[in-house]
Amino acid sequence: MDLNPPPGENYANPRICFFHVLFKAGALAFYILSALFFDSFVIIFVVTVLLSALDFWVVKNVSGRILVGLRWWNEIDDNGESVWKFECLDQESLARMNKKDSWLFWWTLYLTAVVWIFFGIFSLIRFQADYLLVVGVCLTLSIANIVGFTKCRKDAKKQIQQFASQTIANRFSSTIQSAFSVV
Amino acid sequence: MYIQDTLNNEFYNVLNIRSKKSLPSGHKQSIVFLSKSPPHLSPIRTITTAKMSYNERDTVPLNQSSQSDIDEIENLINYTVQSGPATVLPARPPSPPRASIPVSSSPFIPSNLPPPSQKPPSVPAAPPPPSNRNTNGQQQSNITGFGSPPNTLTEPVWDTVKRDLSRIVSNLKLVVFPNPFREDPGKALRDWDLWGPFFFIVFLGLTLSWSASVKKSEVFAVAFALLATGAIILTLNVLLLGGHIIFFQSLSLLGYCLFPLDVGALICMLKDNVVLKIVVVCVTLAWSSWAAYPFISMAVNPRRKALALYPVLLMYVSVGFLIIAID
Numbered sequence: 001m002d003l004n005p006p007p008g009e010n011y012a013n014p015r016i017c018f019f020h021v022l023f024k025a026g027a028l029a030f031y032i033l034s035a036l037f038f039d040s041f042v043i044i045f046v047v048t049v050l051l052s053a054l055d056f057w058v059v060k061n062v063s064g065r066i067l068v069g070l071r072w073w074n075e076i077d078d079n080g081e082s083v084w085k086f087e088c089l090d091q092e093s094l095a096r097m098n099k100k101d102s103w104l105f106w107w108t109l110y111l112t113a114v115v116w117i118f119f120g121i122f123s124l125i126r127f128q129a130d131y132l133l134v135v136g137v138c139l140t141l142s143i144a145n146i147v148g149f150t151k152c153r154k155d156a157k158k159q160i161q162q163f164a165s166q167t168i169a170n171r172f173s174s175t176i177q178s179a180f181s182v183v
Numbered sequence: 184m185y186i187q188d189t190l191n192n193e194f195y196n197v198l199n200i201r202s203k204k205s206l207p208s209g210h211k212q213s214i215v216f217l218s219k220s221p222p223h224l225s226p227i228r229t230i231t232t233a234k235m236s237y238n239e240r241d242t243v244p245l246n247q248s249s250q251s252d253i254d255e256i257e258n259l260i261n262y263t264v265q266s267g268p269a270t271v272l273p274a275r276p277p278s279p280p281r282a283s284i285p286v287s288s289s290p291f292i293p294s295n296l297p298p299p300s301q302k303p304p305s306v307p308a309a310p311p312p313p314s315n316r317n318t319n320g321q322q323q324s325n326i327t328g329f330g331s332p333p334n335t336l337t338e339p340v341w342d343t344v345k346r347d348l349s350r351i352v353s354n355l356k357l358v359v360f361p362n363p364f365r366e367d368p369g370k371a372l373r374d375w376d377l378w379g380p381f382f383f384i385v386f387l388g389l390t391l392s393w394s395a396s397v398k399k400s401e402v403f404a405v406a407f408a409l410l411a412t413g414a415i416i417l418t419l420n421v422l423l424l425g426g427h428i429i430f431f432q433s434l435s436l437l438g439y440c441l442f443p444l445d446v447g448a449l450i451c452m453l454k455d456n457v458v459l460k461i462v463v464v465c466v467t468l469a470w471s472s473w474a475a476y477p478f479i480s481m482a483v484n485p486r487r488k489a490l491a492l493y494p495v496l497l498m499y500v501s502v503g504f505l506i507i508a509i510d
Contacts, residue, residue, distance in 0.1 A: 173233035
Protein backbone atom coordinates (compact mmCIF):
# COMPACT_ATOMS: atom_id res chain seq x y z
CA MET A 1 0.00 0.00 0.00
CA ASP A 2 1.81 3.04 -1.16
CA LEU A 3 0.69 6.59 -1.18
CA ASN A 4 1.16 7.15 -4.86
CA PRO A 5 -0.61 5.47 -7.72
CA PRO A 6 1.50 2.90 -9.49
CA PRO A 7 3.25 4.52 -12.40
CA GLY A 8 3.21 3.63 -16.02
CA GLU A 9 -0.39 2.61 -16.44
CA ASN A 10 -3.59 4.35 -17.14
CA TYR A 11 -6.88 3.51 -15.64
CA ALA A 12 -8.43 0.59 -17.40
CA ASN A 13 -11.99 1.57 -16.55
CA PRO A 14 -12.00 5.31 -16.18
CA ARG A 15 -15.77 5.66 -16.19
CA ILE A 16 -16.26 3.11 -13.50
CA CYS A 17 -13.53 4.67 -11.41
CA PHE A 18 -15.27 7.97 -11.86
CA PHE A 19 -18.57 6.65 -10.65
CA HIS A 20 -16.89 4.82 -7.83
CA VAL A 21 -15.59 8.09 -6.54
CA LEU A 22 -18.52 10.24 -7.61
CA PHE A 23 -21.13 9.08 -5.15
CA LYS A 24 -18.73 8.95 -2.24
CA ALA A 25 -17.50 12.44 -2.93
CA GLY A 26 -21.04 13.60 -3.57
CA ALA A 27 -22.30 12.35 -0.25
CA LEU A 28 -19.41 13.92 1.63
CA ALA A 29 -19.59 17.18 -0.26
CA PHE A 30 -23.31 17.48 0.19
CA TYR A 31 -23.01 16.79 3.87
CA ILE A 32 -20.37 19.46 4.31
CA LEU A 33 -21.79 22.12 2.06
CA SER A 34 -25.46 21.68 2.71
CA ALA A 35 -25.34 23.64 5.90
CA LEU A 36 -24.52 26.69 3.80
CA PHE A 37 -27.46 26.35 1.49
CA PHE A 38 -30.22 24.42 3.15
CA ASP A 39 -31.95 25.11 6.36
CA SER A 40 -33.84 21.90 6.49
CA PHE A 41 -32.32 18.85 8.03
CA VAL A 42 -34.69 16.62 6.11
CA ILE A 43 -33.17 17.40 2.74
CA ILE A 44 -29.67 16.93 4.06
CA PHE A 45 -30.58 13.60 5.56
CA VAL A 46 -32.43 12.24 2.59
CA VAL A 47 -29.94 13.30 -0.05
CA THR A 48 -26.87 12.26 1.91
CA VAL A 49 -28.27 8.87 2.81
CA LEU A 50 -29.51 8.37 -0.71
CA LEU A 51 -26.11 9.17 -2.20
CA SER A 52 -24.48 6.92 0.33
CA ALA A 53 -26.83 4.06 -0.47
CA LEU A 54 -26.22 4.53 -4.18
CA ASP A 55 -22.52 4.50 -3.53
CA PHE A 56 -22.88 1.26 -1.58
CA TRP A 57 -24.74 -0.28 -4.46
CA VAL A 58 -22.25 0.91 -7.05
CA VAL A 59 -19.25 -0.30 -5.10
CA LYS A 60 -20.74 -3.63 -4.24
CA ASN A 61 -22.26 -4.48 -7.58
CA VAL A 62 -20.18 -2.66 -10.13
CA SER A 63 -16.78 -1.40 -9.14
CA GLY A 64 -16.03 -4.33 -6.90
CA ARG A 65 -16.31 -6.85 -9.62
CA ILE A 66 -14.90 -4.74 -12.38
CA LEU A 67 -12.03 -2.93 -10.72
CA VAL A 68 -10.77 -5.60 -8.37
CA GLY A 69 -12.57 -8.75 -9.37
CA LEU A 70 -14.14 -9.43 -6.01
CA ARG A 71 -17.68 -9.89 -4.90
CA TRP A 72 -19.68 -10.86 -1.90
CA TRP A 73 -23.31 -11.53 -1.26
CA ASN A 74 -25.76 -13.19 0.98
CA GLU A 75 -28.12 -15.94 0.14
CA ILE A 76 -30.63 -17.94 2.01
CA ASP A 77 -30.32 -21.62 1.42
CA ASP A 78 -33.01 -24.19 1.49
CA ASN A 79 -32.86 -24.82 5.18
CA GLY A 80 -33.60 -21.21 5.79
CA GLU A 81 -30.08 -20.53 6.89
CA SER A 82 -28.34 -17.44 5.75
CA VAL A 83 -25.05 -17.91 4.00
CA TRP A 84 -22.52 -15.24 3.17
CA LYS A 85 -20.37 -15.84 0.16
CA PHE A 86 -17.12 -14.19 -0.75
CA GLU A 87 -15.49 -14.71 -4.06
CA CYS A 88 -12.55 -13.59 -6.06
CA LEU A 89 -11.33 -14.20 -9.53
CA ASP A 90 -8.56 -16.66 -9.97
CA GLN A 91 -4.94 -15.74 -10.03
CA GLU A 92 -4.43 -15.13 -13.72
CA SER A 93 -7.38 -12.81 -14.00
CA LEU A 94 -6.38 -11.10 -10.80
CA ALA A 95 -2.92 -10.55 -12.14
CA ARG A 96 -4.40 -8.96 -15.20
CA MET A 97 -6.32 -6.41 -13.20
CA ASN A 98 -5.18 -2.89 -13.58
CA LYS A 99 -3.05 -1.86 -10.62
CA LYS A 100 -4.17 1.72 -10.72
CA ASP A 101 -7.79 0.72 -10.62
CA SER A 102 -7.40 -1.37 -7.56
CA TRP A 103 -5.22 1.24 -5.87
CA LEU A 104 -7.98 3.79 -6.36
CA PHE A 105 -10.63 1.38 -5.24
CA TRP A 106 -9.07 0.50 -1.92
CA TRP A 107 -7.80 3.93 -1.07
CA THR A 108 -11.12 5.65 -1.62
CA LEU A 109 -12.90 2.93 0.27
CA TYR A 110 -10.80 3.36 3.38
CA LEU A 111 -10.59 7.09 3.07
CA THR A 112 -14.33 7.69 3.06
CA ALA A 113 -14.78 5.57 6.15
CA VAL A 114 -12.13 7.57 7.96
CA VAL A 115 -13.71 10.85 6.92
CA TRP A 116 -17.13 9.74 8.09
CA ILE A 117 -15.62 8.76 11.42
CA PHE A 118 -14.25 12.27 11.75
CA PHE A 119 -17.63 13.75 11.01
CA GLY A 120 -19.17 11.45 13.53
CA ILE A 121 -16.76 12.66 16.17
CA PHE A 122 -17.56 16.26 15.30
CA SER A 123 -21.26 15.78 15.62
CA LEU A 124 -20.76 13.90 18.87
CA ILE A 125 -18.80 16.79 20.25
CA ARG A 126 -21.47 19.21 19.19
CA PHE A 127 -24.26 17.00 20.54
CA GLN A 128 -26.10 16.95 17.26
CA ALA A 129 -28.02 13.73 17.36
CA ASP A 130 -29.64 14.35 13.99
CA TYR A 131 -26.39 14.60 12.16
CA LEU A 132 -25.03 11.71 14.13
CA LEU A 133 -27.83 9.64 12.66
CA VAL A 134 -26.83 10.59 9.13
CA VAL A 135 -23.19 9.92 9.79
CA GLY A 136 -24.05 6.63 11.44
CA VAL A 137 -25.98 5.39 8.45
CA CYS A 138 -23.29 6.41 5.97
CA LEU A 139 -20.58 4.94 8.14
CA THR A 140 -22.28 1.58 8.45
CA LEU A 141 -22.68 1.41 4.70
CA SER A 142 -18.99 2.15 4.13
CA ILE A 143 -17.85 -0.29 6.74
CA ALA A 144 -20.11 -2.99 5.34
CA ASN A 145 -18.40 -2.66 2.00
CA ILE A 146 -14.95 -2.62 3.53
CA VAL A 147 -15.61 -5.73 5.57
CA GLY A 148 -17.18 -7.52 2.64
CA PHE A 149 -14.40 -6.82 0.24
CA THR A 150 -11.63 -7.40 2.70
CA LYS A 151 -13.00 -10.82 3.37
CA CYS A 152 -12.85 -11.46 -0.33
CA ARG A 153 -9.22 -10.84 -0.57
CA LYS A 154 -7.72 -14.21 -0.42
CA ASP A 155 -4.30 -12.77 -0.34
CA ALA A 156 -5.03 -10.11 2.22
CA LYS A 157 -3.03 -11.82 4.89
CA LYS A 158 -0.28 -12.65 2.50
CA GLN A 159 -0.08 -9.09 1.32
CA ILE A 160 0.13 -7.73 4.81
CA GLN A 161 2.87 -10.14 5.67
CA GLN A 162 4.66 -9.33 2.48
CA PHE A 163 4.39 -5.65 3.16
CA ALA A 164 5.76 -6.07 6.64
CA SER A 165 8.64 -8.24 5.54
CA GLN A 166 9.37 -5.96 2.63
CA THR A 167 9.58 -2.95 4.86
CA ILE A 168 11.88 -4.73 7.21
CA ALA A 169 14.00 -5.99 4.35
CA ASN A 170 14.23 -2.51 2.86
CA ARG A 171 15.27 -0.99 6.11
CA PHE A 172 17.78 -3.70 6.70
CA SER A 173 19.37 -3.37 3.28
CA SER A 174 19.49 0.40 3.48
CA THR A 175 21.10 0.24 6.86
CA ILE A 176 23.71 -2.12 5.54
CA GLN A 177 24.32 0.05 2.53
CA SER A 178 24.75 3.14 4.60
CA ALA A 179 27.05 1.24 6.92
CA PHE A 180 29.21 0.17 3.99
CA SER A 181 29.26 3.61 2.48
CA VAL A 182 30.47 5.09 5.69
CA VAL A 183 33.25 2.61 6.06
CA MET B 184 -62.28 -11.71 -6.18
CA TYR B 185 -62.09 -14.34 -8.83
CA ILE B 186 -61.64 -11.78 -11.54
CA GLN B 187 -59.04 -10.05 -9.47
CA ASP B 188 -57.17 -13.27 -9.04
CA THR B 189 -57.31 -14.02 -12.70
CA LEU B 190 -56.03 -10.60 -13.50
CA ASN B 191 -53.24 -10.98 -11.07
CA ASN B 192 -52.39 -14.31 -12.50
CA GLU B 193 -52.32 -12.99 -15.99
CA PHE B 194 -50.30 -10.08 -14.92
CA TYR B 195 -47.82 -12.37 -13.30
CA ASN B 196 -47.63 -14.43 -16.42
CA VAL B 197 -47.08 -11.35 -18.45
CA LEU B 198 -44.46 -10.24 -16.02
CA ASN B 199 -42.89 -13.63 -16.36
CA ILE B 200 -42.76 -13.44 -20.09
CA ARG B 201 -41.52 -9.93 -20.03
CA SER B 202 -38.85 -10.83 -17.61
CA LYS B 203 -37.78 -13.75 -19.67
CA LYS B 204 -37.40 -11.53 -22.62
CA SER B 205 -35.68 -8.81 -20.84
CA LEU B 206 -32.99 -10.86 -19.24
CA PRO B 207 -29.91 -12.37 -20.66
CA SER B 208 -30.12 -15.92 -21.62
CA GLY B 209 -30.03 -18.39 -18.90
CA HIS B 210 -31.84 -16.16 -16.51
CA LYS B 211 -34.76 -17.93 -15.12
CA GLN B 212 -37.26 -15.53 -13.85
CA SER B 213 -40.39 -15.92 -11.89
CA ILE B 214 -42.32 -13.96 -9.41
CA VAL B 215 -40.26 -15.53 -6.77
CA PHE B 216 -36.90 -15.05 -8.28
CA LEU B 217 -35.72 -18.47 -9.14
CA SER B 218 -32.10 -19.07 -9.02
CA LYS B 219 -30.73 -19.42 -12.43
CA SER B 220 -28.82 -22.22 -13.78
CA PRO B 221 -26.54 -21.93 -16.45
CA PRO B 222 -22.90 -22.48 -16.32
CA HIS B 223 -20.73 -19.72 -17.44
CA LEU B 224 -17.29 -19.60 -18.71
CA SER B 225 -15.44 -17.18 -16.57
CA PRO B 226 -13.19 -18.55 -13.91
CA ILE B 227 -14.56 -17.79 -10.53
CA ARG B 228 -13.73 -19.48 -7.33
CA THR B 229 -15.18 -19.24 -3.95
CA ILE B 230 -12.56 -18.64 -1.41
CA THR B 231 -14.55 -18.75 1.74
CA THR B 232 -18.07 -19.48 2.55
CA ALA B 233 -18.94 -18.25 5.93
CA LYS B 234 -21.94 -20.15 6.98
CA MET B 235 -23.58 -18.45 9.82
CA SER B 236 -26.92 -18.80 11.36
CA TYR B 237 -28.91 -15.67 11.77
CA ASN B 238 -27.92 -15.50 15.36
CA GLU B 239 -24.24 -15.14 14.87
CA ARG B 240 -24.02 -12.99 11.86
CA ASP B 241 -22.28 -9.63 11.90
CA THR B 242 -24.77 -6.92 11.49
CA VAL B 243 -24.18 -5.92 7.97
CA PRO B 244 -26.89 -3.57 7.00
CA LEU B 245 -28.37 -2.69 3.73
CA ASN B 246 -27.24 -5.55 1.61
CA GLN B 247 -28.43 -4.70 -1.83
CA SER B 248 -27.55 -7.98 -3.31
CA SER B 249 -28.93 -8.17 -6.68
CA GLN B 250 -30.17 -10.98 -8.76
CA SER B 251 -26.71 -11.05 -10.22
CA ASP B 252 -25.56 -12.45 -6.91
CA ILE B 253 -27.85 -15.39 -7.20
CA ASP B 254 -26.80 -15.81 -10.77
CA GLU B 255 -23.26 -15.89 -9.66
CA ILE B 256 -23.97 -18.54 -7.12
CA GLU B 257 -25.58 -20.60 -9.80
CA ASN B 258 -22.68 -20.09 -12.08
CA LEU B 259 -20.23 -21.00 -9.43
CA ILE B 260 -21.96 -24.18 -8.46
CA ASN B 261 -22.53 -25.23 -11.99
CA TYR B 262 -19.06 -24.37 -13.02
CA THR B 263 -17.69 -26.66 -10.42
CA VAL B 264 -20.34 -29.28 -10.86
CA GLN B 265 -20.42 -29.75 -14.54
CA SER B 266 -17.92 -29.45 -17.27
CA GLY B 267 -19.70 -28.77 -20.51
CA PRO B 268 -21.76 -25.73 -21.05
CA ALA B 269 -23.96 -27.45 -23.49
CA THR B 270 -26.83 -28.36 -21.27
CA VAL B 271 -29.01 -26.12 -19.30
CA LEU B 272 -29.33 -27.20 -15.74
CA PRO B 273 -32.40 -26.65 -13.68
CA ALA B 274 -32.19 -24.71 -10.48
CA ARG B 275 -29.28 -25.55 -8.25
CA PRO B 276 -29.44 -29.13 -7.13
CA PRO B 277 -30.52 -29.02 -3.52
CA SER B 278 -33.05 -26.29 -3.80
CA PRO B 279 -36.72 -27.07 -3.64
CA PRO B 280 -38.97 -25.66 -6.29
CA ARG B 281 -39.15 -22.08 -5.39
CA ALA B 282 -41.91 -20.97 -7.62
CA SER B 283 -45.18 -22.37 -8.62
CA ILE B 284 -44.69 -21.23 -12.17
CA PRO B 285 -42.33 -23.49 -14.08
CA VAL B 286 -39.56 -21.62 -15.71
CA SER B 287 -36.94 -22.54 -18.21
CA SER B 288 -33.95 -20.77 -19.51
CA SER B 289 -34.35 -19.02 -22.72
CA PRO B 290 -31.82 -17.69 -25.12
CA PHE B 291 -31.11 -14.08 -24.76
CA ILE B 292 -33.41 -11.80 -26.62
CA PRO B 293 -32.50 -8.17 -26.50
CA SER B 294 -35.26 -6.46 -24.71
CA ASN B 295 -37.36 -3.84 -26.32
CA LEU B 296 -39.87 -3.92 -23.57
CA PRO B 297 -39.95 -1.31 -20.90
CA PRO B 298 -39.25 -2.51 -17.43
CA PRO B 299 -42.27 -3.57 -15.44
CA SER B 300 -44.40 -0.76 -14.18
CA GLN B 301 -43.18 0.77 -11.00
CA LYS B 302 -45.08 1.83 -8.00
CA PRO B 303 -44.88 5.60 -7.67
CA PRO B 304 -43.28 6.01 -4.30
CA SER B 305 -40.92 3.16 -4.38
CA VAL B 306 -38.31 3.34 -7.04
CA PRO B 307 -35.70 6.04 -7.43
CA ALA B 308 -33.87 6.98 -10.54
CA ALA B 309 -31.19 4.41 -10.89
CA PRO B 310 -27.67 5.74 -11.20
CA PRO B 311 -26.81 6.36 -14.81
CA PRO B 312 -25.08 3.34 -16.21
CA PRO B 313 -21.40 4.03 -16.41
CA SER B 314 -20.89 1.95 -19.44
CA ASN B 315 -23.06 -0.04 -21.64
CA ARG B 316 -20.48 -2.59 -22.34
CA ASN B 317 -18.06 -3.88 -19.88
CA THR B 318 -14.55 -3.45 -21.12
CA ASN B 319 -13.42 -6.70 -19.63
CA GLY B 320 -16.10 -9.16 -20.38
CA GLN B 321 -17.86 -10.68 -23.19
CA GLN B 322 -20.63 -8.91 -24.97
CA GLN B 323 -24.14 -9.56 -23.86
CA SER B 324 -25.44 -9.82 -27.33
CA ASN B 325 -23.31 -12.72 -28.39
CA ILE B 326 -25.72 -15.52 -28.25
CA THR B 327 -23.80 -18.67 -28.61
CA GLY B 328 -26.73 -20.94 -28.36
CA PHE B 329 -29.15 -22.30 -25.94
CA GLY B 330 -26.72 -23.50 -23.40
CA SER B 331 -24.06 -20.90 -22.94
CA PRO B 332 -25.37 -17.77 -21.36
CA PRO B 333 -23.25 -14.74 -20.74
CA ASN B 334 -21.63 -14.35 -17.43
CA THR B 335 -23.37 -12.05 -15.03
CA LEU B 336 -20.08 -10.89 -13.68
CA THR B 337 -19.51 -9.05 -16.89
CA GLU B 338 -22.99 -8.02 -17.72
CA PRO B 339 -23.75 -4.45 -18.55
CA VAL B 340 -24.53 -2.38 -15.54
CA TRP B 341 -27.90 -1.39 -16.85
CA ASP B 342 -28.96 -5.02 -16.66
CA THR B 343 -28.05 -5.22 -13.03
CA VAL B 344 -30.01 -2.08 -12.35
CA LYS B 345 -33.04 -3.33 -14.17
CA ARG B 346 -32.90 -6.61 -12.38
CA ASP B 347 -32.75 -4.95 -9.02
CA LEU B 348 -35.67 -2.73 -9.87
CA SER B 349 -37.80 -5.61 -11.01
CA ARG B 350 -36.89 -7.48 -7.89
CA ILE B 351 -38.19 -4.67 -5.77
CA VAL B 352 -41.46 -4.69 -7.66
CA SER B 353 -41.85 -8.41 -7.43
CA ASN B 354 -41.11 -8.43 -3.74
CA LEU B 355 -43.69 -5.77 -3.29
CA LYS B 356 -46.29 -7.76 -5.13
CA LEU B 357 -45.42 -10.82 -3.20
CA VAL B 358 -45.70 -9.28 0.18
CA VAL B 359 -48.39 -6.74 -0.05
CA PHE B 360 -50.89 -7.79 -2.63
CA PRO B 361 -53.27 -10.68 -2.48
CA ASN B 362 -51.78 -13.55 -4.32
CA PRO B 363 -53.48 -16.89 -4.15
CA PHE B 364 -50.54 -18.53 -5.88
CA ARG B 365 -48.12 -17.42 -3.29
CA GLU B 366 -46.24 -20.30 -1.88
CA ASP B 367 -45.28 -20.87 1.68
CA PRO B 368 -44.80 -17.42 3.19
CA GLY B 369 -41.77 -18.54 5.05
CA LYS B 370 -39.95 -18.99 1.79
CA ALA B 371 -41.59 -16.25 -0.12
CA LEU B 372 -39.33 -13.38 0.70
CA ARG B 373 -36.17 -15.29 0.13
CA ASP B 374 -34.74 -12.69 -2.18
CA TRP B 375 -34.91 -10.00 0.36
CA ASP B 376 -33.62 -6.62 -0.53
CA LEU B 377 -33.49 -3.49 1.53
CA TRP B 378 -33.96 -0.93 -1.20
CA GLY B 379 -37.73 -1.22 -1.14
CA PRO B 380 -38.05 -0.76 2.60
CA PHE B 381 -35.55 2.06 2.51
CA PHE B 382 -37.60 3.99 0.02
CA PHE B 383 -40.87 3.29 1.73
CA ILE B 384 -39.54 4.51 5.05
CA VAL B 385 -38.03 7.61 3.52
CA PHE B 386 -41.19 8.31 1.59
CA LEU B 387 -43.31 7.96 4.69
CA GLY B 388 -41.02 10.27 6.59
CA LEU B 389 -41.11 12.80 3.78
CA THR B 390 -44.88 12.69 3.51
CA LEU B 391 -45.32 13.16 7.21
CA SER B 392 -42.80 15.94 7.17
CA TRP B 393 -44.57 17.73 4.33
CA SER B 394 -47.90 17.38 6.06
CA ALA B 395 -46.56 18.92 9.23
CA SER B 396 -46.82 22.65 9.47
CA VAL B 397 -44.25 23.00 12.19
CA LYS B 398 -41.16 21.11 13.26
CA LYS B 399 -40.75 19.41 9.93
CA SER B 400 -37.26 18.16 10.53
CA GLU B 401 -38.14 16.64 13.83
CA VAL B 402 -41.13 14.88 12.36
CA PHE B 403 -38.99 13.34 9.69
CA ALA B 404 -36.25 12.31 12.04
CA VAL B 405 -38.73 10.83 14.48
CA ALA B 406 -40.59 8.94 11.79
CA PHE B 407 -37.42 7.54 10.28
CA ALA B 408 -35.87 6.58 13.58
CA LEU B 409 -39.12 5.08 14.84
CA LEU B 410 -39.59 2.92 11.79
CA ALA B 411 -35.99 1.83 11.50
CA THR B 412 -35.47 0.95 15.12
CA GLY B 413 -38.97 -0.45 15.31
CA ALA B 414 -38.22 -2.85 12.49
CA ILE B 415 -34.99 -3.94 14.13
CA ILE B 416 -36.59 -4.42 17.53
CA LEU B 417 -39.51 -6.32 16.09
CA THR B 418 -37.15 -8.63 14.30
CA LEU B 419 -35.23 -9.23 17.49
CA ASN B 420 -38.52 -9.91 19.19
CA VAL B 421 -39.36 -12.64 16.74
CA LEU B 422 -35.91 -14.12 17.04
CA LEU B 423 -35.99 -14.07 20.80
CA LEU B 424 -39.34 -15.80 20.83
CA GLY B 425 -37.66 -18.70 19.17
CA GLY B 426 -38.87 -17.87 15.73
CA HIS B 427 -37.18 -18.92 12.54
CA ILE B 428 -36.66 -15.94 10.41
CA ILE B 429 -33.63 -14.35 8.95
CA PHE B 430 -32.80 -10.92 10.30
CA PHE B 431 -32.64 -9.13 6.96
CA GLN B 432 -35.59 -11.03 5.62
CA SER B 433 -37.72 -9.78 8.44
CA LEU B 434 -36.45 -6.23 8.10
CA SER B 435 -37.25 -6.38 4.44
CA LEU B 436 -40.71 -7.74 5.13
CA LEU B 437 -41.62 -5.14 7.70
CA GLY B 438 -40.43 -2.46 5.34
CA TYR B 439 -42.48 -3.70 2.44
CA CYS B 440 -45.59 -3.91 4.61
CA LEU B 441 -45.28 -0.17 5.08
CA PHE B 442 -46.39 0.37 1.54
CA PRO B 443 -50.13 0.64 2.32
CA LEU B 444 -49.40 3.14 5.06
CA ASP B 445 -47.37 5.12 2.54
CA VAL B 446 -50.39 5.28 0.28
CA GLY B 447 -52.56 6.27 3.22
CA ALA B 448 -50.18 9.01 4.26
CA LEU B 449 -50.11 10.36 0.74
CA ILE B 450 -53.88 10.51 0.57
CA CYS B 451 -54.05 12.16 3.96
CA MET B 452 -51.54 14.72 2.87
CA LEU B 453 -53.57 15.63 -0.17
CA LYS B 454 -56.96 15.79 1.53
CA ASP B 455 -57.20 17.32 4.93
CA ASN B 456 -60.58 16.08 6.10
CA VAL B 457 -60.36 14.40 9.50
CA VAL B 458 -63.04 11.80 8.91
CA LEU B 459 -61.49 10.84 5.61
CA LYS B 460 -58.15 10.56 7.29
CA ILE B 461 -59.47 8.22 9.92
CA VAL B 462 -61.17 6.03 7.37
CA VAL B 463 -58.16 5.89 5.09
CA VAL B 464 -55.77 5.16 7.90
CA CYS B 465 -57.98 2.37 9.24
CA VAL B 466 -58.19 0.75 5.84
CA THR B 467 -54.48 0.97 5.12
CA LEU B 468 -53.61 -0.13 8.63
CA ALA B 469 -55.76 -3.21 8.22
CA TRP B 470 -54.08 -3.87 4.88
CA SER B 471 -50.60 -3.55 6.35
CA SER B 472 -51.38 -5.85 9.21
CA TRP B 473 -53.01 -8.34 6.92
CA ALA B 474 -49.91 -8.32 4.75
CA ALA B 475 -47.53 -8.83 7.64
CA TYR B 476 -49.59 -11.47 9.40
CA PRO B 477 -48.73 -14.62 7.47
CA PHE B 478 -45.01 -14.07 7.54
CA ILE B 479 -44.77 -13.39 11.20
CA SER B 480 -47.18 -16.08 12.25
CA MET B 481 -45.42 -18.69 10.18
CA ALA B 482 -42.14 -17.84 11.73
CA VAL B 483 -42.97 -18.54 15.33
CA ASN B 484 -44.40 -21.30 17.44
CA PRO B 485 -48.22 -21.19 17.17
CA ARG B 486 -48.61 -20.64 20.87
CA ARG B 487 -46.51 -17.51 20.62
CA LYS B 488 -48.09 -16.08 17.56
CA ALA B 489 -49.88 -13.33 19.44
CA LEU B 490 -46.70 -12.36 21.24
CA ALA B 491 -44.93 -11.84 17.97
CA LEU B 492 -47.81 -10.20 16.16
CA TYR B 493 -48.90 -7.75 18.80
CA PRO B 494 -45.84 -5.48 18.63
CA VAL B 495 -46.04 -5.37 14.85
CA LEU B 496 -49.65 -4.27 15.01
CA LEU B 497 -48.74 -1.80 17.71
CA MET B 498 -46.07 -0.23 15.56
CA TYR B 499 -48.34 0.12 12.58
CA VAL B 500 -51.10 1.55 14.77
CA SER B 501 -48.70 4.13 16.15
CA VAL B 502 -47.66 5.10 12.65
CA GLY B 503 -51.34 5.35 11.79
CA PHE B 504 -51.92 7.69 14.71
CA LEU B 505 -48.97 9.74 13.57
CA ILE B 506 -50.54 10.09 10.17
CA ILE B 507 -53.90 11.12 11.60
CA ALA B 508 -52.48 13.49 14.12
CA ILE B 509 -50.24 15.43 11.76
CA ASP B 510 -51.83 18.63 10.58
